[in-house]
Amino acid sequence: MDFDPILPPARGTAMRAAGLWPDRLVIDHLDEAAAHDPQRVAIVDHNSMTGERTELTYGELAAHSIRIAAGLAALGVERGDVVAVQLPGWWHYAALHCACVRIGAAINPLMPIFRERELEFMLGFAESKVMIVPRSFRGFDYPAMLAGLRDKLPALEHVLVVGGEDPRTAFEPVLLERPHETETDVTALFAERRPSADDVTEIMYTSGTTGRPKGVMHTANTLLCKAKLATELFDYEAGDAVFMGSPVAHQTGFMYGIVFAIANHAKCVLLDQWDASRAARIIAEERCTVTLGATPFLSDLIGVAEHDAAALANLRLFLCAGAPIPRVMVHDAARLLPNLYVMSAWGMTEMGISTATYPGDPPEKVFETDGRALPGHAVRVVDEHGEVVPPDTEGRLQARCASLFVGYLKRPEAYEVDDEDWFETGDNARMDADGYIRITGRSKDIIIRGGENIPVVEVEELLYRHPAIIDAAVVAMPDARLGERACAFVTLRDGDTLDLPGLGAWLTEQKLTRQYLPERLEIIDAFPRTPSGKIQKFVLREQARQFAAAKPA
Secondary structure, X not given: OOOOOOOOHHHHHHHHHOOOOOOOOHHHHHHHHHHHOOOOEEEEEEOOOOOOEEEEEHXXXXXXXXXXXXXXXXXXXXXXXXXXXXXXXXXHHHHHHHHHHHOOOXXXXXXXXXXXXXXXXXXXHHOOXXXXXXXXXXOEEHHHHHHHHHHHOOOOOEEEEEXXXXXXXXXXXXXXXXXXXXXXXXXXXXXXXXXXXXXXXEEEEEEOOOOOEEEEEEEHHHHHHHHXXXXXXXXXXXXXXXXXXXXXXXXXXXXXXXXXXXXXXXXXXXXXXXXXXHHHHHHHHHOOOEEEXXXXXXXXHHHHHHHXXXXXXXXXXXXXXXXXXXXXXXXXXXXXXXOOEEEEEEEEOOOEEEEEOOOXXXXXXXXXXXXXXXXXXXXXXXOOOOOEOOOOOOEEEEEEEOOOOOOEOOOHHHOOEOOOOOEEEEEEEEEOOOOOEEEEEEOOOEEEEOOEEEEHHHHHHHHHHOOOEEEEEEXXXXXXXXXXXXXXXXXXXXXXXXOHHHHHHHHHHXXXXXXXXXXXXXXXXXXXXXXXXXXXXXXXXXXXXXHHHHOOO
C-alpha cells in the first residue's frame, strides 16, 4: 500500500536542524543494545491467561525480531503491507514491531476489546495482510471471531494465533520456532526492505469527529521524537524500569512501553489485565520506577498504598493523562508515597504527550492544569476566527508539535494542519499567563472513559436502530474514577418500554464493544433543540452532570 504520508520538505528540514528528528529506526536502538549488552533485560510480561512470567533480554528480543521478520516475508508480507496485532499486553508487540520495521511493513495495534463491528472496518480499511490474535483472552474466542470475518476481508491472507492449537496457523510454529533466518539471506532482505525514517511504520486507529475510526500514521522519526522528548521529560536514568499497565494496543502503552523503552535500552514490564493489587506486587518485584496511565490507574494504586505503601516505594514518576486529576488524589499520593511525583499531562494519538507539568511546578499547576508545552512543541488557544485569545479565555486548542503524525490513512482531507503547522486538536481549553493549559471540553463528539475514547456517533447510530427508540443522544457523564461514562438519552415509541440491562443486551447483540455501552439510560419525552432542530447536547451534558453529582442510576 502507498501510505502517502503528508511530509512537507520544510518540516523535515526544520526538525532535523533542531535535532528533534534522529533519522534512525527503532531496530537501530535494538541492535545496538543487543550488540553492547545482550543480557540486559528488555521486556517482561505477566500473562494472566497462562500465569507465566516471560523475560526477554535484548539479545533474545533482537533474535526473535529477525526470525519473525524473515517469517513474515516468507508469508508474503511486502514493504508497505500492514500487519495487524490484536493482543493483550504481551512481549510479542516489541518483537512484531521491530520485525515489521526490518521488512518495511507497518504494524497496526488493535485493542483486545474490539469485536466484529470494529474489526471489519479497521482490517478492511487498512487492507491488513496478516492478523495476529490470542487463542483466548478473558474468555473470548478470537480465532472464531476472525473465522466469521474472513469472507468480508479479501486482503487478509493469514490469521496467526498466539497459543493456537493448529500448527498451520499457530504463531509459535509458523513464525517463532522455525529458523526462517537460516532459510533466506536476511542481510540482503533487510537491506533491500529497510525503510526510511520518514516512511510510515505504525497505524493507530483513533475516534474522530464523526465517530468513525481514523488511522493515525506515524513514522520512525515522529515516534522516536516522542521517545527523545519523554526521555528528557521523565529525567530518565540508566536503571529506570517502565511499568506499563495500559494496553499496548493503545498509543500510551505502545509508544511509552515499547518504543520509549527500546530507544533507551530500558526494561519494560507489561501487565495484560489491570488489577491494582497485582500491579503493585509486580512493580515491587520488578523494581519499576516510571509508569504512565489514565486517572483510574493512579486512583487504584493510591488505594493499594493506603495499606501497602512499601510495594510502590520504588515508583518515582506517574504520568497521568486522559482525564483531569482530582486534587484530593494528588494530595493522597503525596501523603502516602512521598517519593512519587504525579505529573499531569495532555496528549493525543496524533502526537503523543504534548504538554506536561514539571517537578518543581507549584502545586496548583499540577492540580489545576494539564501542563505546558514540551520542547519542540507549542500550543495556543484561538477563537472562532483563528485569533489567539487572552489568557484564561476558553477557545479551540491548537498544537504545533515535532512529533505530530503524518496524516490519516486514506483520508488526507482530514489532516487539519494549516500553513504554519498548527493542528486542530478538537479540544477546547484555557491557557494561563504562564502558558499552562487546562482542557475544558471537546469539540469532537467523543467521551473519554478511563483514557479510552468512545465514538459517540457510532453508538447513537445503533441506538436509532433499536425498534423502541425514536430519538437518541449520548453524552459524557462525569465519574470520579473513570473521568467520564456514557449517558444515553432516548425517546420511545408509544407503548414501548426499555431499561438499561435490556439496552445493553441489545447493543451487545449488535456486536458493540462492551466498553462503549451506555452506563446510564434516561427516557425523556422530548429533546431540547435549537431553532433549526439540532439536539442541544450541552443541556443534556448538564443534566448528566447533575445525575452524577446526585447518585448513580
